[in-house]
Amino acid sequence: MAQVWAVPGGHVPFGGTGGEPQFTSFDQLCVLNTTDSEAEVLLHFYYEDTEPVGPYRFAVGARRIRHVRVNDLIDPEAVRLDRPYGCVLSSPVPVVVQFLRQDTRLPGTVALTGTMAHPVG
Amino acid sequence: MAQVWAVPGGHVPFGGTGGEPQFTSFDQLCVLNTTDSEAEVLLHFYYEDTEPVGPYRFAVGARRIRHVRVNDLIDPEAVRLDRPYGCVLSSPVPVVVQFLRQDTRLPGTVALTGTMAHPVG
Amino acid sequence: MAQVWAVPGGHVPFGGTGGEPQFTSFDQLCVLNTTDSEAEVLLHFYYEDTEPVGPYRFAVGARRIRHVRVNDLIDPEAVRLDRPYGCVLSSPVPVVVQFLRQDTRLPGTVALTGTMAHPVG
Amino acid sequence: MAQVWAVPGGHVPFGGTGGEPQFTSFDQLCVLNTTDSEAEVLLHFYYEDTEPVGPYRFAVGARRIRHVRVNDLIDPEAVRLDRPYGCVLSSPVPVVVQFLRQDTRLPGTVALTGTMAHPVG
Numbered sequence: 174m175a176q177v178w179a180v181p182g183g184h185v186p187f188g189g190t191g192g193e194p195q196f197t198s199f200d201q202l203c204v205l206n207t208t209d210s211e212a213e214v215l216l217h218f219y220y221e222d223t224e225p226v227g228p229y230r231f232a233v234g235a236r237r238i239r240h241v242r243v244n245d246l247i248d249p250e251a252v253r254l255d256r257p258y259g260c261v262l263s264s265p266v267p268v269v270v271q272f273l274r275q276d277t278r279l280p281g282t283v284a285l286t287g288t289m290a291h292p293v294g
Numbered sequence: 295m296a297q298v299w300a301v302p303g304g305h306v307p308f309g310g311t312g313g314e315p316q317f318t319s320f321d322q323l324c325v326l327n328t329t330d331s332e333a334e335v336l337l338h339f340y341y342e343d344t345e346p347v348g349p350y351r352f353a354v355g356a357r358r359i360r361h362v363r364v365n366d367l368i369d370p371e372a373v374r375l376d377r378p379y380g381c382v383l384s385s386p387v388p389v390v391v392q393f394l395r396q397d398t399r400l401p402g403t404v405a406l407t408g409t410m411a412h413p414v415g
Numbered sequence: 416m417a418q419v420w421a422v423p424g425g426h427v428p429f430g431g432t433g434g435e436p437q438f439t440s441f442d443q444l445c446v447l448n449t450t451d452s453e454a455e456v457l458l459h460f461y462y463e464d465t466e467p468v469g470p471y472r473f474a475v476g477a478r479r480i481r482h483v484r485v486n487d488l489i490d491p492e493a494v495r496l497d498r499p500y501g502c503v504l505s506s507p508v509p510v511v512v513q514f515l516r517q518d519t520r521l522p523g524t525v526a527l528t529g530t531m532a533h534p535v536g
Numbered sequence: 537m538a539q540v541w542a543v544p545g546g547h548v549p550f551g552g553t554g555g556e557p558q559f560t561s562f563d564q565l566c567v568l569n570t571t572d573s574e575a576e577v578l579l580h581f582y583y584e585d586t587e588p589v590g591p592y593r594f595a596v597g598a599r600r601i602r603h604v605r606v607n608d609l610i611d612p613e614a615v616r617l618d619r620p621y622g623c624v625l626s627s628p629v630p631v632v633v634q635f636l637r638q639d640t641r642l643p644g645t646v647a648l649t650g651t652m653a654h655p656v657g
Contacts, residue, residue, distance in 0.1 A: 174300070174414055179537070181601060182566030182634035182650065187558070191400070195308070195376075203303030205340055205380035219568055219601045238302060238340045238380040255558075259568035259601035259632075269380075269412045271303035279554070279646055283400055285407035286648035287303065288530065291632045291655075292412075293537055295421070295535055312521070316429070316497075324424030326461055326501035359423060359461045359501035390501075390533045392424035404521055406528035408424065409651065413533075416542070416656055433642070437550070437618075445545030447582055447622035480544060480582045480622035511622075511654045513545035525642055527649035529545065534654075 174207075174267030175292035180260050182272075183218075185244050187255035189277040196277050198254075200243040202262065202290075203271040206233040212264045218252060219259040226250060233268065262290070295328075295388030296413035301381050303393075304339075306365055308376030310398040317398050321364040323383065323411075324392040327354040333385045339373060340380040347371060354389065383411070416449075416509030417534035422502050424514075425460075427486050429497030431519040438519050440496075442485040444504065444532075445513040448475040454506045460494060461501040468492060475510065504532070537570075537630030538655035543623050545635075546581075548607050550618030552640040559640050561617075563606040565625065565653075566634040569596040575627045581615060582622040589613060596631065625653070 180202070189198035206212045211234050217227035229246050233239040243252050243260075252258065262270055273287035301323070310319035327333045332355050338348035350367050354360040364373050364381075373379065383391055394408035422444070431440035448454045453476050459469035471488050475481040485494050485502075494500065504512055515529035543565070552561035569575045574597050580590035592609050596602040606615050606623075615621065625633055636650035 174412075179568055179570070179632040180634065181568035181632045182564070182603065182636050184603070195399075201303070203378075203380065205300055205302035205382075207300070207340065207382060219570065219599060221601055221603070225570075225599050236340060236346050238342055238378060240303065240305070240342070240378040257566075257601060257603040259566065261568075261570060269300040269302045269414070271301065271409065271412075273303050273407065274648065276646055276648060278558075279644055281400055282403055282645055283397055283405045284646045284648040285395065285397060285405040286528075286636065286650045287407045288409045288634065288651045289412050291537075291634075291652050293632070295533075316520075322424070324499075324501065326421055326423035326503075328421070328461065328503060357461060357467050359463055359499060361424065361426070361463070361499040390421040390423045390535070392422065392530065392533075394424050394528065402521055403524055404518055404526045406516065406518060406526040407649075408528045409530045410533050416654075437641075443545070445620075445622065447542055447544035447624075449542070449582065449588075449624060478582060478588050480584055480620060482545065482547070482584070482620040511542040511544045511656070513543065513651065513654075515545050515649065523642055524645055525639055525647045527637065527639060527647040529649045530651045531654050 174269055176264050177293040178262045178270035178290040179293050180272045180290050183258040185254045186276040186278050190280045191277050198277050199275050201240055201273040203240045204233045205238050205269045208266045209235045210266050211235050212266050214262055214264045217261050295390055297385050298414040299383045299391035299411040300414050301393045301411050304379040306375045307397040307399050311401045312398050319398050320396050322361055322394040324361045325354045326359050326390045329387045330356045331387050332356050333387050335383055335385045338382050416511055418506050419535040420504045420512035420532040421535050422514045422532050425500040427496045428518040428520050432522045433519050440519050441517050443482055443515040445482045446475045447480050447511045450508045451477045452508050453477050454508050456504055456506045459503050537632055539627050540656040541625045541633035541653040542656050543635045543653050546621040548617045549639040549641050553643045554640050561640050562638050564603055564636040566603045567596045568601050568632045571629040572598045573629050574598050575629050578626045580624050
């Protein structure tokens with residue numbers, strides 16, 4: 174477990190086919206909090222051509238998970254589709270973070286990829 | 295190797311197409327036990343909106359592997375399809391754990407994704 | 416880098432479609448040896464229902480990579496298709512190991528999944 | 537974070553279908569630099585049958601990411617399609633590196649796979 178996790182390879186696919194929300198294209202961060210304290214996590218997004226944006230905030234309850242679609246993050250600003258990004262998640266308690274992408278840009282197809290995020294500290 | 299492993303991003307796809315069992319949609323936990331002792335492993339599932347459920351139990355023999363489909367876990371309760379979850383696996387001896395998802399929701403297609411689980415301790 | 420790496424979730428898909436060898440279904444182990452010594456690596460395969468089989472042997476030259484399809488391993492015995500396995504790779508020098516699966520069981524489709532192997536020691 | 541990262545399983549798919557650049561087949565290295573110093577990173581490519589080639593160089597600004605397609609690396613020489621490779625990335629400051637492959641060899645399909653690179657030191 175760690176309190177800071179990094180994902181360098183973010184990129185929400187542009188466009189999707191099939192029914193929403195189950196066949197939407199998305200990037201997703203999956204957070205597991207096994208502790209007995211609620212975790213108010215902070216996210217910062219890094220880009221190729223501008224200063225980082227954040228913090229984005231969401232809570233993961235004690236003994237709970239939370240799967241957050243990056244597409245749904247809008248405060249302080251929406252994460253644009255088809256724009257390469259990386260992100261760093263910080264938590265006040267140790268958590269585990271996994272990254273998942275679903276790509277349905279092509280009709281009748283689903284592509285998936287993912288990896289555990291990298292524990293920074 | 296480690297005795298505790300975590301997977302934050304579980305989600306058994308809802309629905310599958312093609313023949314069973316080879317083309318069913320599933321999430322899978324793959325456990326490798328290279329030790330000379332049988333490992334009775336314990337699984338706890340974490341959810342977004344309720345307390346954790348477990349332990350689920352299964353054995354991995356000495357010098358054996360075991361690939362368990364999450365869909366097949368029914369005791370103490372079935373893991374519902376299309377419900378986000380995370381899980382923690384605990385073993386009395388050091389093991390290695392890998393996570394795999396097969397998604398066949400769309401006719402004539404297979405999507406795969408996976409990652410090594412995160413070693414917690 | 417490490418001298419021992421583990422992959423718990425092996426399973427060569429049964430059957431493939433499309434031209435060989437580029438569209439065959441396979442599991443693959445990718446080894447990077449950045450040292451100045453040739454690495455004669457040893458592989459042991461673990462199964463659900465029988466004792467481990469090995470060693471399989473192959474060499475990775477100094478400052479070389481080697482991508483080995485599990486389907487191609489035949490000595491001391493062929494690794495059967497559609498049979499769950501795990502494997503442990505041991506090297507006399509530090510290397511890095513990645514696992515990849517290509518699944519072309521369904522006509523006109525390719526599914527890929529992979530992960531870094533787990534460094535054991 | 538680490539200053540040296542390794543990817544053993546590189547292989548840019550040969551051929552792609554669909555519009556460029558979004559549906560080209562590619563291997564990609566995604567680098568996140570959260571430090572306050574620009575990172576001039578060095579890449580060395582390892583092959584099955586010849587000495588390593590490099591360094592390739594590119595910069596990742598302070599507090600920036602960079603997603604580089606291996607297909608686009610041409611200096612000191614182009615990385616050939618359909619040729620197995622491994623690579624090692626070295627950075628003067630700590631970074632995080634993720635690997636992604638997109639395979640569109642078959643018409644109307646996208647396959648994705650990826651993993652965090654392995655932190656060497």
